[in-house]
Every structure is written in structure tokens, then in C-alpha cells.
Amino acid sequence: MSPLSPTYTPQKSESLYSLAASVISLLKSTNSTLACAESLTAGLLMAALTSVPGASSVFRGGVVSYATPLKQHLLHVDAELIAKEGVIHADVAAQMAMGARNITVCDGVPTTWGIGTTGVAGPSEQDGKPVGMVYIGVASAEGAKTWGPFSFAGGRESVREATVLEALLRLRDELVARGTVGEVMNG
Template sequence: MASSDTKYTQRTTETLLDIATDVIRLLREAKETLGVAESLTAGGVMAALTSVPGASAVFRGGVVSYATELKQQLLHVDAALIAREGVIHADVAAQMALGARLATTFDPAAPTTWGVGTTGVAGPDEQDGKPVGMVYIGVAGPEGTRAWGPFRFPGPRERVREATVVEALSRLREVLLSRSG
């Protein structure tokens, strides 16, 4: 029996490739560049970006900093912050994003425009007292650095990682769109 009160749940068929393609297009149009620093996603953001034809025009590279010491040494994440809060924290994501910009700048006259950082717990166990699925995402750009989270992505390890990649690129796309008008 049909009801005139039917409520539809809005869904999207947008894929990760669609989001990554938008990011690459927006960066190309603005003549801007991107570097990435990943922890729990272990290169997933970089893989999504480089699946887009022409990504090399704007994507400079990145760092997979699974180890805490690499976050400190390569990305300049503050050791005192990590000692106080652990690596699953908004400020760590923001500092990783800024570190990604710095690590991928090879010409001081043309610094990397944007950086993205991901940190969180994919599982199977909690880390630093933070539950599986807790994630933070940072974006650093010309006007400053911002972090989002905590996100709580449900599901097994791979699902948490996939959701983080989608969310990180979606957040970057939102920032890029807000700048382009």
C-alpha cells in the first residue's frame, strides 16, 4: 500500500574518484599545489589523488608517518603536544597538514599551497585511550590551518580508513570551493 507521506532518504552516488577529480580540477584552476601527511590512511589519500589523470600537475607528494617519531621529525609535530594529548588529536592533524606543506616544498619561491593531514585509530585496538574509529583531519593553506573532528567512523579497520580518505578529500574540496567563490 502506497502512502502519500512517503519520506525519501537522500543518497549520493558520488564516488571517491569523483571527489578526488574535483580536488585536482580545483587545484589546477587555481594554479595551486598539494602535499599530504597520512597516518592511519597509510597512503590512501595519495592513492586517491593520483588515480586522477593529470594529478601530477598539482600533487607534489606526501609522507606516510605511521610512527610517532616520524610525525615529529619529518612533519614537525610538537613533541610536547604528543606527550600531553597523544597522536589522535585535532592539533596533531593540523600540524601534520602544515608539515605536509613544508615537506613537499622544494622551491622556497613556490611553496606548496595546501596540506592535508590525517590521524586516527583504524583498529583493531584503541590507541592512547582513544576508541577505534576516532579520526581527525587537518587542512593547512595560505590563510591558516584548520582541523575537523573527532569523527567516529564505525566498522572494521578498512572501513574506517576508507571513510577517512573520503572525509579528508571532501573537507579539502569544501575549503577549495569556498575560496573559489
């Protein structure tokens, strides 16, 4: 593991469901909407969000862009970036998050937030990137932020579950940072 790849520490105190519920609650409290672009998580993030009753009022949808050409054609991830860096890259996660927002505009109303996940779930490395390397992007009208590379430990399912948890945590932090009332997370 390189010094640039922090090891993931699982959040033991919070369940996936309670984290997803707090994100949905925060989105509702700010009249915000959300869309996802998932690669290695292959729909797990969208499933976690939609497991919360009432999610349909804020969750618009998304795309599982497991295949590289879908990242380019559906989400408009830059082909030159992919050719130079591969799909496991911070800028790819950012562009996926922006793409999720752009493809889910409804009745001319933009989607407020987008999340993009890209990484290597395993069982073997991809494009010279090790199993467990993950990038997460969160986008809004102001632009995109990325986190990573994470170095999630374990097998495929552990890496994918850790990615979903981390993506929800990062989105929740962004929602709170934008001035959302803290008590919504507890209510």
C-alpha cells in the same frame, strides 16, 4: 560513543574517484598545489589523488608518518603536544597538514595546501582513543583548520576509506570557499 563524536554518514552519491577528480580539477583551476601527511590512511589518500590522470601537475607528494617519531622529526609535530594528548588529536592533524606543506616546497615555491590525517583504524583502541576516532587537518598559508573527532564505523578498511572520503570532501569545501568556480566541480 560520546556526544562530541558525530557518527559518519557515508556519501553514497559520489565515488572516491569522482571526488578525487573534482579536487584535482579545482586545484588546477586555481594553480594550487597539494601535499599530504597520512597516518592511519597509510597512503590511501595519496593513491586516490594520483589515480586521477594529470594529478602530477598539482600533487607534490607527501609522507606516511605511521610511527609517532616520524610525525615529530619529518613533520615537526610538537613533541610536548604528543606527550600530553597523544597523536589522535585535532592539533596533531593541523600540524601534520602544515608539515606536509613545509616538506614539499619545490624550487622555493611553497605548496598551497596540506592535508593531515590521524586516528584509530583498529582493531583496538590507541592511547585510550576508540576505534574510528579520526581528525583531519587542512592547511594553507593562512593557517590550518581541523575537523573531528569523527566516529567512523566499521573495521579498519571502512575507517580508513571513510577518512579519505572525508578529507577530500573537506579539502574540496575549502577550495570552493576560497572562491573557486563551482562549475569546475562538474566539468
